[in-house]
Amino acid sequence: MKFHLQHFIKAVILGVFVLFFIDLHSTGTIMKYINPKYENISKLAAGIFILLFFIQLFRIFQRKGKGHHHCGPSCHHGHDHGNEQFNLSRLFSYSVMVFPIITGFAFEPAILNSTIASNKGSIFSQVNQKETSPLNETTLTDKENIDIYSSDHVPLVNNNYLSNEEYEKKLSLLEQSETIQMQDDIFGSYYEALNENPTEYVGRTIQMSGFVFKEDGFNSNQLVLSRFMITHCIADASILGILTEFEGANTLKEDTWLEIEGVLDVTNYGGYEIPVIKATGWKVIDEPTEPYVYPVLTLAE
Numbered sequence: 001m002k003f004h005l006q007h008f009i010k011a012v013i014l015g016v017f018v019l020f021f022i023d024l025h026s027t028g029t030i031m032k033y034i035n036p037k038y039e040n041i042s043k044l045a046a047g048i049f050i051l052l053f054f055i056q057l058f059r060i061f062q063r064k065g066k067g068h069h070h071c072g073p074s075c076h077h078g079h080d081h082g083n084e085q086f087n088l089s090r091l092f093s094y095s096v097m098v099f100p101i102i103t104g105f106a107f108e109p110a111i112l113n114s115t116i117a118s119n120k121g122s123i124f125s126q127v128n129q130k131e132t133s134p135l136n137e138t139t140l141t142d143k144e145n146i147d148i149y150s151s152d153h154v155p156l157v158n159n160n161y162l163s164n165e166e167y168e169k170k171l172s173l174l175e176q177s178e179t180i181q182m183q184d185d186i187f188g189s190y191y192e193a194l195n196e197n198p199t200e201y202v203g204r205t206i207q208m209s210g211f212v213f214k215e216d217g218f219n220s221n222q223l224v225l226s227r228f229m230i231t232h233c234i235a236d237a238s239i240l241g242i243l244t245e246f247e248g249a250n251t252l253k254e255d256t257w258l259e260i261e262g263v264l265d266v267t268n269y270g271g272y273e274i275p276v277i278k279a280t281g282w283k284v285i286d287e288p289t290e291p292y293v294y295p296v297l298t299l300a301e
Contacts, residue, residue, distance in 0.1 A: 001061045009094060011056040016101050018053055021046035023105075031290070032111070034233045111291055112228045112237055114213045114254040167298045180264070182208040187293040188229055191240050198266045198275040206277055209259040209285060212252050213241055220250040225260055225277065230292045240293070243269065246279035259285045 021042070024030040030042055162170070162185070170186045174193060180201070182190055194201055210225040226241030244260060252258070262279035 004060055004062065006090070007056060007059040011053060011060060013094065013097050013101070014049055014053040014056055017049045018046065020101055020104050021049060032234070034230075038232065111287070112234065114211065114226075162296055162298050164298050167296060178205060180204055180206040182206065184290070184293050186296060187227060188240065188295050191242075194242070194264070194275045198264075198273060201264045201275065202266055204264045205261065206264050207259075207261045208242065208277070209257065209288070210241065211287075211291075212254050212256045212258060213239070214254055219245075221245050221247055223249045223252065225258060227293050228291070230294055237292075242275055242277055243267065244277040244279055246282060252284075257285045257287050258282050 024033070025039075025043065025046070030039060034042060167186075167189075171189065171193075174180060174190055180190065180194075208225055210227045213224040213226040214222075215224070222243060222245050224241035225244045226239055228237045229240050230237050244262065246260075246262070260277060260279050260282040262277040262281070265276050265278050266273060267276045268274075
């Protein structure tokens with residue numbers, strides 16, 4: 001029997017990857033990286049890593065010459081025996097695999113905040129140049145798709161699966177109810193409607209929660225109450241926010257979470273006609289367990 005160091009190193013790397021995936025799913029931290037609808041795909045990836053890990057374990061100790069033809073130094077099989085000389089090229093390859101593990105365990109995932117929002121440019125120019133697909137609902141035709149949210153081990157659950165009837169009912173509430181409630185499960189659809197036809201909602205009461213974001217040129221009584229929408233993963237996050245005005249807005253720091261009630265109006269900002277909330281009441285709240293919102297996913301009947 002011969003001990004293969006490089007096969008051992010690969011097994012260790014795969015094993016740590018498995019532990020990393022288990023930690024992400026057991027703590028619910030995975031939801032800070034991806035849309036919950038991809039949770040099962042992530043679990044599948046973890047399962048593949050587990051399989052590869054056990055395969056690699058059996059390769060650490062092998063009988064000399066087992067499974068290989070004896071040949072000279074010039075013989076090339078096109079694969080790795082695990083006993084080749086350790087060099088800089090292999091060190092670099094292992095470093096590439098180890099780096100995400102080190103950063104994953106060493107650093108807590110950061111919640112997207114106003115700094116990220118400012119890097120995306122003016123939130124109001126995004127409103128007028130946005131693509132409609134991220135905010136519109138996605139229709140599912142297979143009821144099995146809904147099962148990806150049934151795991152008891154996921155503490156952060158996305159409730160954005162709605163039947164067509166439920167979705168239409170929530171949209172009708174936007175037009176009929178005295179108070180517009182910007183709930184997480186319908187946030188994107190309501191936000192899109194408010195920005196497409198802001199004058200239709202003038203005078204309506206609105207309740208909303210979000211974090212404080214400010215742009216250069218704001219008056220002392222202005223801020224943007226914002227949320228990040230995640231379509232697939234953190235990388236495609238888009239910032240959704242409504243200009244809000246009230247005395248004392250300048251005393252609030254960016255990334256402070258607020259719950260606000262106010263009356264909708266329309267204003268012109270940078271050449272764009274946008275909705276504005278004239279706040280009648282507000283309070284500071286804790287950052288919610290699930291700070292992001294997601295597109296509505298409707299189930300075709």
